[in-house]
Amino acid sequence: MLNASDARPAPGTSGRAPDDRAVAAGRPWGRIVRVAALVVGVALVLAFPTMVPNAYILSAGIVVVSYACTATAWNFMGGFTGYVSLGHAAFFGLGAYGTGLLIRDVGLSSFVAWIVAGALVLLVTIPVGIAALRVRGASFVIVSIAFVLILLLVFQAWGSFTGGSDGLVVPRPFPDLLRPEHHQVFFYLFAALLAVMLVVWWAIDRSRFGTGLKAIREDEDKAQALGIPTRNYKLVAYVVSATFTGLAGGMYALWFGDLDPIFQFSIMLGSYMVLMALLGGVRHLFGPALGALIVGSGLEYFKLEFGDTQLHLVATALLLGLVVLFMPDGIIPAVRALLKRFGPEDSSIREVTAAELLERNRTASHDAPSRDTASTTAAATAPATPTTRQEDGR
Amino acid sequence: MTGTLLFQSLVLGVLLGGLYALLAAGLTLYFGVMRVVMIAHSAFLILAAYLAWFFHQQTGMDPMLSLVITVPLFFAVGVGMQRLLITRLRPATITMMSVLLTFAVALFIEGMIGFVWGGTQRRIQLPYSGDSVSFFGAQIAVVKLIAFGLAALSLAGLYLLLKHSRFGQALRATIQHREAAQLIGIHTNRVAGFGFGIGLATAAVGGTALSLDATIYPSLHWHWIGPLMAIIVVGGLGSIPGAAIAAMILGIGQSLLQVPLGTTWAQTIFYVALFATLMLRPQGFFGGRLAQRF
Numbered sequence: 130m131l132n133a134s135d136a137r138p139a140p141g142t143s144g145r146a147p148d149d150r151a152v153a154a155g156r157p158w159g160r161i162v163r164v165a166a167l168v169v170g171v172a173l174v175l176a177f178p179t180m181v182p183n184a185y186i187l188s189a190g191i192v193v194v195s196y197a198c199t200a201t202a203w204n205f206m207g208g209f210t211g212y213v214s215l216g217h218a219a220f221f222g223l224g225a226y227g228t229g230l231l232i233r234d235v236g237l238s239s240f241v242a243w244i245v246a247g248a249l250v251l252l253v254t255i256p257v258g259i260a261a262l263r264v265r266g267a268s269f270v271i272v273s274i275a276f277v278l279i280l281l282l283v284f285q286a287w288g289s290f291t292g293g294s295d296g297l298v299v300p301r302p303f304p305d306l307l308r309p310e311h312h313q314v315f316f317y318l319f320a321a322l323l324a325v326m327l328v329v330w331w332a333i334d335r336s337r338f339g340t341g342l343k344a345i346r347e348d349e350d351k352a353q354a355l356g357i358p359t360r361n362y363k364l365v366a367y368v369v370s371a372t373f374t375g376l377a378g379g380m381y382a383l384w385f386g387d388l389d390p391i392f393q394f395s396i397m398l399g400s401y402m403v404l405m406a407l408l409g410g411v412r413h414l415f416g417p418a419l420g421a422l423i424v425g426s427g428l429e430y431f432k433l434e435f436g437d438t439q440l441h442l443v444a445t446a447l448l449l450g451l452v453v454l455f456m457p458d459g460i461i462p463a464v465r466a467l468l469k470r471f472g473p474e475d476s477s478i479r480e481v482t483a484a485e486l487l488e489r490n491r492t493a494s495h496d497a498p499s500r501d502t503a504s505t506t507a508a509a510t511a512p513a514t515p516t517t518r519q520e521d522g523r
Numbered sequence: 524m525t526g527t528l529l530f531q532s533l534v535l536g537v538l539l540g541g542l543y544a545l546l547a548a549g550l551t552l553y554f555g556v557m558r559v560v561m562i563a564h565s566a567f568l569i570l571a572a573y574l575a576w577f578f579h580q581q582t583g584m585d586p587m588l589s590l591v592i593t594v595p596l597f598f599a600v601g602v603g604m605q606r607l608l609i610t611r612l613r614p615a616t617i618t619m620m621s622v623l624l625t626f627a628v629a630l631f632i633e634g635m636i637g638f639v640w641g642g643t644q645r646r647i648q649l650p651y652s653g654d655s656v657s658f659f660g661a662q663i664a665v666v667k668l669i670a671f672g673l674a675a676l677s678l679a680g681l682y683l684l685l686k687h688s689r690f691g692q693a694l695r696a697t698i699q700h701r702e703a704a705q706l707i708g709i710h711t712n713r714v715a716g717f718g719f720g721i722g723l724a725t726a727a728v729g730g731t732a733l734s735l736d737a738t739i740y741p742s743l744h745w746h747w748i749g750p751l752m753a754i755i756v757v758g759g760l761g762s763i764p765g766a767a768i769a770a771m772i773l774g775i776g777q778s779l780l781q782v783p784l785g786t787t788w789a790q791t792i793f794y795v796a797l798f799a800t801l802m803l804r805p806q807g808f809f810g811g812r813l814a815q816r817f
Contacts, residue, residue, distance in 0.1 A: 211616065211619065212619070213619040213620075213622060213623060215562075215622065215623075215626060259802075260798050260801040260802055261801070263801045263802070263805035264801070264805045264806065266618040266619060267554065267558070267560050267618055267760060268756055268760070268801060268805070270560055270618075270619070270622045271560060271752045271753070271755075271756055271797070272797065272798075272801065274562075274748070274749065274752065275749050275752060275753060275793075275794050275797050276794075278745065278749040278794070279749075279791060279794040282787055282788075282790055282791060283791070285787070286785075286787040286788060396745065400626060400630070403623060407623070438637075438638070439633070439634040439635075439636075439637030439638045439642065439741065440634065440638065441634075442630050442631070442633055442634030442637070443630070443631055443634035443635060443638065445627075445630055446627045446628070446629075446630035446631035446634060447627070447631065449623060449624075449626070449627040449630070450608075450624060450627040450628070450631070453612070453620050453623045453624045453627065454608070454611055454612070454624070457613070457616070457620060482615075483615050484613045484614075484615035484616055487613075487614060487615050488613065488614075491614075
């Protein structure tokens, strides 16, 4: 919601909801519809555990909410800065194993262990983030995948400490609860964690810090030139993202109670986070959660229908490929664009992303070949549109 | 560690490093021509190994003969992939989005291998599978020597192609500066497509070499992609000689560490090297201007 404009005029205007007011003035119904949708959504989530017919559906619901948590946590990095991390499962696994090991070996009580594990993930992420962010894009992706692969190796090989492939049993935090009530409690705990993440994401989205991160996403060179401490901003976003992922992992450990390196440090889990966030729309507060609802339900359904075949890999692959090729901005913008075509045109000023601008400049320069100079084609037409030319790697 | 054992693992390390070098060269080519981190490279490697196995299974002929089919096939698939998939992405976000796209391709291949041939482990049994030769006291399996020979020959061929042909010059020009290459009349799109095809052809050769002496299963590619990506960063993104040298050094290192540490821990050398490189020299040890920006 609040499609916080992605290219605000300047970092100085601290972005106090100008678009909100514009929306309220231009389309008085827009705001009411949004608030109503939010209230209905919250009510549905809160009522879900009491409406479900059996415990299986409830546990599937918990899985979906935990996916929503991880996808939203991923979006702190992926959505704001545009850096795609395929290895966020590393932090999920670290949070889960951290919680389990702190309970088993240190004897902390469940939720203290959960918080401490979150803090440990935060500390581990700082050096990893520094290494990953030394150079741009490609190396970040490589480090993110390498980190999850290395942790999988270590946690499998170091059996005496982590339980290795035999798994690690995490004691239940509420031993006297029956299974359905246990599920219910954890559904609300996951929902609360998700709510905290959404509020933090929303706050960052409207802050100066968030504007800086989005500037990095659109054009990192220009952001740097404007004086944004890009390295530190990216690092903070990465650490926040990883810490929330770790907290989601710790919560999962407390709920599920049995950890295996294959499933916790799974590159598939990391790719689900990316797929969910992209499918819903990385620039939108509820995008990743919406994606998690769709992909998570789909995965659970697939598991139920087809069992343990390789087909879910093929299905995930096809869906990811289609989203990347045809809908990289996600469902929310696609639906909104569809609505806009039938609604009135509300203003003549339109937001463009750096990518769209580059595309437009490209076509413009192809139409006017006489303007081609030795510099890049985009630069040749850049003076006419004095904004974001994305450096696409030359 | 005795001297013989040390020498033996050194030789095995060189043989392994040769295969790594060929595959890392392919990975570097994709990155060079399109700025693409090709996650699916090792999935194609495993696919080629499966095709070699299947070929041997069906015809009973030597799996190396399957190269006659797989190399042109993979070249065509590579060109097609560049033309039909990679170029559809927006230029501004190509590095990030191509990672996801090639990841999807890797998953698709893994899933389809599992679907068609099942998830069980496969291995080719050849009359010379158990043979080995003695080399200054070290026992080297013949199949490993053949695999190294294939990799070394292809790498030499790739070197000659890149250094001494007009196409190679065009390809290197495209890697170095795309706009400048266009200005002197190189069809950079076509060259990039061929570069992709050649990269995928290295996966065909590597997969066949791998099938000779390895047990293969669908998810094996995850064990290859991590080391290969570490190699191209250590060598410097976009530098083929850098990738080859880093592959050799890390392959030997892995082989030597296997003796005291065991197979699993020895693999961590790639990741340690990756993190150390990024901390000390983020552009890699042989990377140029290009690597500094990525």
